[in-house]
Amino acid sequence: MAVVRRTDTGQGAPICLEGVCPVEDAETLASLILEDRTAPVDWTACTRMHTAVYQVLLRLRPSVLGTCGDPFVVRWLARLGPG
Amino acid sequence: MNDLLEQFLVETRELVQSATEDLLALEASPGDADIVNRVFRAFHTLKGSVGLFDYPPWLALLHAAEDGLSAARAGTLAVDATLVDLALETLDATARWADAVETSDALPGAAATEADALAGRYRSLLSRRPETPASDAAPLPEWASRLAGSLIDLGEKPMTAVRYRPHGDCFFAGDDPLGLVRKVPGLLAVSVEPGAPWPLDEEFDAYICNLDITLLTDASRAEVDTAFRLVRDQVTTVDMPAVDARTVLGGANLANAPAFGSVVVAILAEQVRVLATAGDADTDAGRLEACAQAAANALRSAGRAGDAERCALALENGAGGLREAIKAILASPSTAASATNAGEVPEVSEPAGVDAARTLRVDAGRVDALVSLIGELIVSRNALGHLAMRAEAGEDAATLARAIREADANIGRLSTTLHRSAVSFRLMPLSQVFRRFARPVREAARGLGKEVILDIAGEDTEADRGIVENLFEPLLHVVRNAVDHGLEDAGTRRRGGKPGAGRIRIEGGQDSDGIVVSVSDDGRGIDPAFIRRRAVERGLRSPEAAAALDDAAVIDLIFAPGFSTAESVGALSGRGVGMDAVRVAAERMGGRVSVESRVGLGTTVRLHLPRTIALARVMVVGAGGETYGIAMDAIVEVVRRPRTGIHAVGGGNAMVLRGRTVPVVRLGALVGQKRLPIVDLDALLLVVRAGAEAVALEVDRFEDRIEAVLRPPSGLVGTVPGVAGTTLLGDGRVLLVLDPASMLGAEPTAARPPREER
Structure with a gap:
């Protein structure tokens, strides 16, 4: 539904995850992170994260902003957040 | 029926078919890992698609089957006749249930019991193997203890540890592994780690799953299994009993930790303990019942209906009997589950859905x-x-x-x-019907203790659906005959210098605008002398007539109605049971059947069939005041002869045509019209084939030649012999198209037309 976006093109602008992030978002997210390794990921608006999206975060370890909006991630997986 | 279900049924049938073939191939070469793999995948896919619908017994059965095959694939379970038979039975059940679902949207009533029985047999196969099952409680694998160690508060409750290593391509299969984990009730800890060291940044593919997920839950094993039911091959589950049931149980042997949750074990153990303490006679009966009930409930909750039943039955044997029964279940739960049900596979009485609509796949x-x-x-x-x-x-x-x-x-x-x-x-390949023969041949051969190699060729040949679908039965008849009567037993074959295994070849091919399906064997062949003798015995031919026939015509007699009966002809004849049924079936499809045989070398039966139900060319003729059609295929030639050339011979009329005597029959007389005075000097004759003979059919007029789609005779017309079908004429009249061969040949003696005087 909601995809991975970048609010502006400036260096270091956060990448936002919004709403339900399906498997398709994984690749977009990965390429955005790889494009600009300084950009943090804002996951506060993400309500549900697909495994593939989580795997991207786990692998690339960007810095994350705030608390994830997906309660499952917060409860069980948040320790893997800020890398 | 919705599209998904429809697609599911089509796919299920295809999978059943291909898995059946693979299983049969597997029996021939048990070591073939590729085939084991294919069978496993077929069951895996079947299970996956059944899982999309709500048919719990079906899913449970396919689960069990998948477990069995997975063990076979891993090499921990021998691929032997037992496993193959069991898998074939599973496919049979699956096919039947697919039919039931198609007709009634529900599984047959007996499906649950049957599924349970079959699944039990898989379990007992698995429990026979020497390896301890993965569910063995001790020692805990390293990952599980690590996970447990991460818990701050190790509760008193028993736990289940799960390790889930999704396939690399699971995202493409639509899996969301964490999505499954979300559904696990009673989570205590979750850990997600890379399954293998991460690749370099540039090579990282977001769509390849490389995760090793471990989790702890206080949910029962059954609940965990439900959550992961579709990915069971990727999951390892370990019971972590908090209170060791073993200590409670005392004497009962728990060396093989049961496959159900420790809560169930605890309940069962408690019942054993209660039963062991002697009470007074009054309270004993009630207590006994309560114990049986508690044990049965616990077992049912763990999905062990068979064992639950067993407890209920053991109740009649008193406290001791019940205690022993529960102990036995505790000791070897999987073996016990199957023992009660294996023998009683229920009869299925639900309609098989023969006429159920099938989807047509078109290029x-x-x-x-x-x-x-x-x-x-x-x-x-x-x-x-x-x-x-x-x-x-x-x-x-x-x-x-x-x-x-x-x-x-x-x-x-x-x-x-x-x-x-x-x-x-409507064209479909003959392979659709050919592939169904592997099993009947195997079973017939097995039943007779013969070895048979089945060859199939020309299965790409296409023919109309109506033909292909109706081909199975007559062909099965011929094939069974070949196995039963055609092929000798191995000893006889070897003495005759043939290989011990008989060979049966089913072959399809084109033949001008039709198809030919032949069944050949390399058996003993048909002995014409025997057929002659038998034809005389049965009163089909007089001794003189039989002697006059050449060998080919004699062998053709096996198709004559009444040639063979149920009494055993096999030993001498080579074949012959119900071959007339084969001829009738072939003719009903607009074809014919022939046989060729050489003593000692084998027999070939050929079915010549039309390829399509095509436009038939029909000759419209008049007889008396009525109009009939005669299919052009049946007409050899059309001649006009002066009436003086037709002579009364014996009981009827005949004429000489190109040096051969041909009987002459009036069409009007054949269809039961009153005889009208003959006015024309010339007779109009259609020479038609009737069996091996040519017969001249006299008509009053030639009216037209048309191309028409013949409707097969049905309803009232369907019961009249000699009608090939009906079609509509240009002016809207219905034309009855006659089949002269069957009118003339139906009953060789009685149906001869009445004598005519000229």
Whole structure:
């Protein structure tokens, strides 16, 4: 539904995850992170994260902003957040 | 029925078919890892698609089957006849249930019991193998203890540890592994780690799953299994009993930790303890019942209906009996589960859904061709409108007539082509029916203790659906005969210098505009002398007539009705049970059957069948005041002869045609018309084939020659012998199309037409 976006093109602008992030978002997210390794990921608006999206975060370890909006991630997986 | 279900049924049938073939192939070469793999995948896919619907017993059965095959694939379970038979039975059940679901949207009533019995047999196969099952409680694998160690508060409750290592391509299969984890109730800890070291940044593919998920839950094993039911091959589950049930149980042997949750174990153990303490006689009966009930409930909750039943039954044997029963279940739960049910596979009485509608799969190219033809047809139709305008404008009749004729020819050509391409939709390959023979042949051979190698060739040959689907039964008859009577037993074969295993070849092929399906064996062949003798015994031919027939004609007698009966002819004849049924079936499809045999070398039965139910060319003839059609295929030639050339011979009339005597029969007499005075000097004769003979059919008029789609006889007409079908004439009249061969040949003696005097 909601995809991975970048609010502006400036260096270091956060990448936002919004709403339900399906498997398709994984690749977009990965390429955005790889494009600009300084950009943090804002996951506060993400309500549900697909495994593939989580795997991207786990692998690339960007810095994350705030608390994830997906309660499952917060409860069980948040320790893997800020890398 | 919704699309998903429809697709599911189509797919299920295909999978059942291919898995059956693979299983049979597996039996021949048990070590073939590729085939084991294919069978496993077929069951895995079946399970996956059944899992999309709500048929719990079916899913449970396929689960069990998958477990068994997974063990076979891993090499921990031998691929032997037991496993193959069991898997085949599972496929049988699956096929039946697919039919039931198609007709009634539900599984047959007995499905649950049957599934339970079959699943139990898989479990007992698995429990027989030496390896301790993965569910063995001790020692805990390293990952599980690590996970447990991460818990701050190790509760008193028993726990289940799960390790889930999703396949690398699971995202493509639509899996969301964490999505499954979300559904696990009672989570205590979750850990997600890379399954293998991460690749470099540039090589990282977001769509390849490389995760090793471990989790702890206080949910029962059954609940965990439910959550992961579709990915069971990727999951390892370990019970982590908090209170060790073993200590409670005392004497009962728990060396093999049961496959159900420790809560169930605890309940069962408690019942054993209660039963062991002696009470007074009054309370004992009640207590006994309560114990049995508690144990049965616990077992049912763990999905062990069979064991629950066993407890209920053991109740009749008193406290001791019940205690022993529960102990036995505790000691070897999987073996016990199967023992109660294995013997009683229930009969299935639900309708098999024979007439259920099937989906037709059509090559897209054929549809495209049809669409473009229809486009042309529309253009041609527009031309008609234009013609009408020209007529209204007063164009002269001759020019118009020519133009109309042209348009007619054009539309005629298009409609013929359209018909042909529509008919081609119905073409299907013979492989659809050929592939079904592997099992019957195997079973027939096994039943008779013979070894048979089945060869199949030409299965790409295509024919109309109606033909292909009706081919199975007659062909099965022929094939069974070949196995039963045609092939000798291995000893006899070896003495005759043949290999011990008999060979049966089913072959399809084109034959002018029809197809030929042949069944050959390399057996003993048919002995003409025996057939002669038998034909005389059965009163089919007089001894003289039998002696006069040549060997080929004699062998052809095996198709005569009444030639063979149920009494055993096998030992001497080579074959012969019910071959007349085969001939009838072939003729009903508009074909014929022939046989060729050489003593000691084998027999070949050929079915010659039309390829399509095509446009039939029909000759319209008059007899008396009525009009009949006769299929052009049946007509050998049309002749006009002076009546003086027809002579009364014996009981009927005959004439000499090209040096051969041909019986002459009036069509009017055949269809039961009153005899009308003959006025013409010349007789109009249609020479038709009737069996091996030629017969001249005398008609009063030739009216027309048409191309028509024959409707098969049905309803009232269907019961009348000698009617090939009906069609509509241009003026709307219904034309009965006759089948002279069956009118003349149906009953060789009784149905002979009445004598005519001339």
